[in-house]
Amino acid sequence: MKTFHGGVHPHGHKDATAEKPIVTLAPPKELIFPLSQHIGAPAVPCVQAGDAVLMGQKIAEAGGFVSATLHSSVSGTVKGIEKRMHPNGTLTDCIIIENDGLDTPIPEVSLPERDFRKLSPKECIDLVQEAGIVGMGGAGFPTHVKLSPPPEATIDYVIVNGAECEPYLTSDYRVMLENSQELLTGLAIMMHIFDLSVGYIAIEDNKPKAIEAMKKAAAEFSGAEIRIVPLKTKYPQGSEKQLINAVTGRKLKPGALPWQAGCIVSNIDTVASIARAVVKHQPVIRRIVTLGGDAMKNPLNYSVRIGTPFSYIVEQSGGFAQPPKKFLMGGPMMGLALSSLDVPTIKSSSAILALSESSAKFEEESPCVRCAKCLYVCPMNLQPNLLDKAARNNDFEALEKLHISDCIECGSCAYICPAKRRQVQQIRVVKGKLRNAKAKGN
Ligand code: SF4
Ligand code: SF4
Incomplete structure (x- = not known):
């Protein structure tokens, strides 16, 4: 069987949703379209408050070659362009559209x-x-x-x-x-x-x-x-x-x-x-989103309109089976932790996970025991234990020598570590510091 070097075998947790057909979710009354839901320059609005829009109509032009256009996923009226919370935790410019419930499509x-x-x-x-x-x-x-x-x-x-x-x-x-x-x-x-x-x-x-x-x-x-x-x-x-x-x-x-x-x-x-x-002739106006995690009452796959708030999706699915402790957009290995479900579905929202206290338990780190397990599993042949140490010391020179830029942030090192070291989290944080330092010319 074809494969690659390294890697880990986390529990799949796929049984709850794998054999259920995709369900189409009706869109909500209000949809939120962040101008930045892709890598690259934010899109530039080509509509303004009060404009009527059709389902599939372009509402923002790409802000450059590395950027992407945005389309309304419903027909209705543009309520305005205002700051709303993005799944990445920042307040960002969003086009807000009031759904007229008619789904009148573009003629194309x-x-x-x-x-x-x-x-x-x-x-x-x-x-x-x-x-x-x-x-x-x-x-x-x-x-x-x-x-x-x-x-x-x-x-x-x-x-x-x-x-x-x-x-x-x-x-x-x-x-x-x-x-x-x-x-x-x-x-x-x-x-x-x-x-x-x-x-x-x-x-x-x-x-x-x-x-x-x-x-x-x-x-x-x-x-x-x-x-x-x-x-x-x-x-x-x-x-x-x-x-x-x-x-x-x-x-x-x-x-x-x-x-x-x-x-x-x-x-x-x-x-x-x-x-x-x-x-x-159809632009991107919907995507498939997995609703999962042990706190979710009815895990399933929804076909969701872009711009639909996560809170609405969870509510429509039946809410929670037990109190949620942690929310994620995407999977538990590389997904984004969410501070709130009051954020919209964007083009890259592959999943919404709600984990209970027992699944999301926080384990204290202890000192590295030099077992080398993280070295064996790293698919990029890096030394996560040393990257972890250099990241905590903000030792930028050592980080470059350890090829930090090759880290794909897969989290295999943190997953396997018996000392519960959070190597990947340290790497992510220090990569941001490195970017800032380079931008300042240091
Ligand atoms: S997160 Fe980076 S260092 Fe850790 S295993 Fe993945 S590629 Fe290697
Ligand atoms: S897996 Fe954890 S304890 Fe083992 S060498 Fe790597 S950082 Fe140290």
Whole structure:
């Protein structure tokens, strides 16, 4: 079975949601659209208070090439542009839209479906850009940028990341089971852009139904050869560098981007969005969100309109089974801890987790016992114990020598550490300090 060096085996916690079909959630009365829900420059509003908008209408232009457009996920009226809480914990500019409950769509969605094979690669990429597609696995990197490597790049592999190695998350799994044709079409479009004859969908072997379903769908799919690659179940199998290594055997040099290894990697929901944008004229206005955690009364996967508050989603699902102690957006390994559920669904909101006191218990750190377990599991061959020490001492020189920039913040080191050292948290904090120091020229 294909895999990578290092990694850990956290409990999957996927049983509560994996076999439940995706449920479509009706949108709330008010939706909130942060202008920054992607990596890069914030979007720039092209509507103002009082404007009527249609479902799918552009409400903000990309603020640069590395940025993404925003579209209203409902029809209604723009109430204003004001500061609201972002899932990342900052107050940020948001477009607020009052839903008229009619879901009146933009006229374009009624146009006949496009045959992407009659479009040039540039036309396909432009449609992806216009639709505001970003990495929906959590990274939020604008997809049109990923699809536009430098002219000297030779892309040999397009890999769809179906690993979904984060505990609790099952949204990609459900899309593979329920929406395989859209997924295959999205991959075929990416292969068309790079003029490739073979594309790959990589899936961990703890999802045998998805592997079978995708193999069957790929065999019946006409016009493109798509191979399903089973991978060993191991965290962080879905991380870009580890996935490329497992599928192709290629290794990215430190600091290198996937195109430098001849690869483009994209997430399941992102690839399905590419199909909807290019073929069906649909921008990104919804995403699949896993509701999970032992404090959640009815864990399930919802198809949610972008801009829907988390509090509304949880309330509509039936609330809590027991008092929640901790909320997360995304999985427990790489997700964001939330201070409140009064934040909107953004394009990269893969999950909302509510954990009880017993699941979220805080364990005190103790001194490093030099067991070297963190060194064995680090998928980037780093020395997390030394990075931890240097981070606590703000020893920037040592951190550079220890290749801190190669850390993918997967958390495998903190997960395995018997002394409960929080290496990854220290690394994240000190990376911010390093960025600030560099920005000041120190
Ligand atoms: S040092 Fe970074 S890359 Fe290595 S295990 Fe820890 S978080 Fe992951
Ligand atoms: S796993 Fe923890 S205790 Fe063991 S060497 Fe690493 S930091 Fe030290």
